[in-house]
Amino acid sequence: MSNNKGRILVVEDSRINRLLLKRTLEEQGFEATLAVDGFQALAMLRAKTTVPCDVVLLDILMPNMDGYQTLSAIKADPALQHLPVIMISAVEEMDSTIRCIEMGATDYLSKPFNPALLKARVSASLTGKRLRDREMEYLEQVAIVTEAAVALEASAFEPSGLDDVARRSDSLGNLARVFKKVAADMLAREARIRRQMLEMRIEIDEARRSKKVAEITGTECFKHLRGHAGKLRKLLES
Amino acid sequence: MNSSKSSENQSLDLSKLQQLQEITGGDPDFLVELIDVYLEDAPRLFATMKDALSRDDAESTIRAAHDLKSNSLNLGATALGAVCLEMETRAKDEKLQEAALLLPVAEAEYFRVVAALRAVSVK
Numbered sequence: 001m002s003n004n005k006g007r008i009l010v011v012e013d014s015r016i017n018r019l020l021l022k023r024t025l026e027e028q029g030f031e032a033t034l035a036v037d038g039f040q041a042l043a044m045l046r047a048k049t050t051v052p053c054d055v056v057l058l059d060i061l062m063p064n065m066d067g068y069q070t071l072s073a074i075k076a077d078p079a080l081q082h083l084p085v086i087m088i089s090a091v092e093e094m095d096s097t098i099r100c101i102e103m104g105a106t107d108y109l110s111k112p113f114n115p116a117l118l119k120a121r122v123s124a125s126l127t128g129k130r131l132r133d134r135e136m137e138y139l140e141q142v143a144i145v146t147e148a149a150v151a152l153e154a155s156a157f158e159p160s161g162l163d164d165v166a167r168r169s170d171s172l173g174n175l176a177r178v179f180k181k182v183a184a185d186m187l188a189r190e191a192r193i194r195r196q197m198l199e200m201r202i203e204i205d206e207a208r209r210s211k212k213v214a215e216i217t218g219t220e221c222f223k224h225l226r227g228h229a230g231k232l233r234k235l236l237e238s
Numbered sequence: 239m240n241s242s243k244s245s246e247n248q249s250l251d252l253s254k255l256q257q258l259q260e261i262t263g264g265d266p267d268f269l270v271e272l273i274d275v276y277l278e279d280a281p282r283l284f285a286t287m288k289d290a291l292s293r294d295d296a297e298s299t300i301r302a303a304h305d306l307k308s309n310s311l312n313l314g315a316t317a318l319g320a321v322c323l324e325m326e327t328r329a330k331d332e333k334l335q336e337a338a339l340l341l342p343v344a345e346a347e348y349f350r351v352v353a354a355l356r357a358v359s360v361k
Contacts, residue, residue: 014305014308014309015279016275016276016279016308016312016313017308017309019268019271019272020261020272020312023261023262024261024262027261027262027263061300061301061304090304090307090308092323092327112254112308112311
């Protein structure tokens with residue numbers, strides 16, 4: 001889980017509003033980055049090189065790409081649609097604000113903004129996002145354990161693949177630790193059985209060889225030959 | 239922060255400026271920076287409104303009035319913000335002639351705001 005202060009992307013074409021929001025957010029303990037319009041905001045959100053954003057503060061009336069278009073693009077993008085978006089709007093733009101909330105915006109903030117309300121709404125959105133992030137991480141780790149079971153059946157299980165999940169202090173972590181132990185016991189038992197089978201095969205092979213030798217040495221012909229060999233040895237020794 | 243001129247108080251809500259200083263932990267440089275940006279942007283926005291009104295361009299009028307309104311309210315220029323809101327509303331209603339009649343009112347109020355802000359900056 002992230003321990004960051006909260007990374008807020010402020011999308012606002014007014015210089016004064018950008019300055020005010022950035023400074024206020026930073027004084028309140030958040031990290032703020034700025035975009036002048038929807039195009040720049042989307043480019044920043046989609047760029048793999050920028051630090052991920054936790055909450056978007058989005059003005060409605062902007063040139064080039066307005067708040068509606070930007071919000072719509074964010075909600076249509078599977079990689080971004082989970083982001084909380086707080087609309088910044090003038091009081092007389094309530095219809096616009098309602099429309100944005102129907103489009104998926106999380107909350108709204110009136111201009112000129114009240115700093116205490118800004119902090120409260122940003123904090124609430126951050127809490128919601130962090131809860132969702134924890135849930136997604138949990139589901140991903142459940143999938144890792146499920147895949148480990150499939151891998152075990154296919155004799156392709158790697159115990160180290162469960163290390164991260166096993167570090168959890170909850171029931172899923174306990175499941176991962178138990179799974180690793182059971183899998184390790186099972187693999188050890190299989191190895192032991194393979195070893196025993198190998199040893200038994202060696203014994204069987206040796207027994208077969210001994211039987212074969214006995215079959216040969218038990219024949220009358222072999223006994224006759226052994227008798228002749230004994231006589232020859234005595235002649236040579238005398 | 240205080241003002242010795244009553245017209246400054248009428249054009250500027252000094253409590254808003256006080257709030258801006260509190261937001262930044264009492265940083266006077268930040269307030270000066272805000273005022274500078276406002277005084278840089280306002281003439282451009284007025285010019286845009288004039289040009290848009292002369293061309294009957296409602297959308298550009300709305301955007302410029304909206305921005306000037308927002309900037310003015312942020313710095314406590316409540317009266318100027320109210321005039322800009324009226325202009326914006328009339329432009330949205332396609333009543334550009336009525337919006338144009340309000341332009342001199344906005345300009346007169348702006349000059350009072352400038353005087354008040356400059357007095358604040360000096361202090």
